[in-house]
Amino acid sequence: MTRVLLAAALFALSAAAAAGGNAQAGKAKAGACVGCHGANGQGAGPIPALAGKSEEELLRALKDYKSGKRTNATMKNAVGQVKDADMPNLAAYFASLKKK
Numbered sequence: 001m002t003r004v005l006l007a008a009a010l011f012a013l014s015a016a017a018a019a020g021g022n023a024q025a026g027k028a029k030a031g032a033c034v035g036c037h038g039a040n041g042q043g044a045g046p047i048p049a050l051a052g053k054s055e056e057e058l059l060r061a062l063k064d065y066k067s068g069k070r071t072n073a074t075m076k077n078a079v080g081q082v083k084d085a086d087m088p089n090l091a092a093y094f095a096s097l098k099k100k
């Protein structure tokens with residue numbers, strides 16, 4: 001059992017690493033996000049910061065909004081404009097920003 005769990009954990013880690021989006025490409029698409037999340041991903045009022053979060057965490061959130069696993073009308077609308085292929089790049093870009 002421990003072995004199975006360990007194998008699963010290793011797989012999850014390597015899958016996360018392989019997800020590695022391209023932050024430069026993400027920056028080019030981030031215009032649709034910064035109006036709400038701030039030019040440096042710092043967030044504003046009720047809008048959460050994206051800077052300082054991990055790429056995996058951000059990508060997971062985007063996928064969950066798109067699939068409906070995480071429900072938020074604003075973000076569902078926002079991810080509706082994003083191609084699946086751009087999601088890892090956006091996640092990589094915002095993860096690369098320093099939390100202010």
Ligand code: HEC
Pocket residue numbers: 030032033034035036037046047048049050057058059061062070071072074075078079082090
């Ligand atoms: C109209 C304003 C608006 C726009 C545009 C917008 N967001 Fe959001 N975003 C929000 C709000 C509000 C939340 C909090 C939703 C919730 O409570 O789940 C959020 C949450 C998130 C989260 C989850 C953060 C967390 O702490 O879990 C991520 C990731 C995210 N947005 C990424 C993006 C990306 C990438 C874009 C551009 C494609 C984008 N957002 C565009 C308003 C916006």
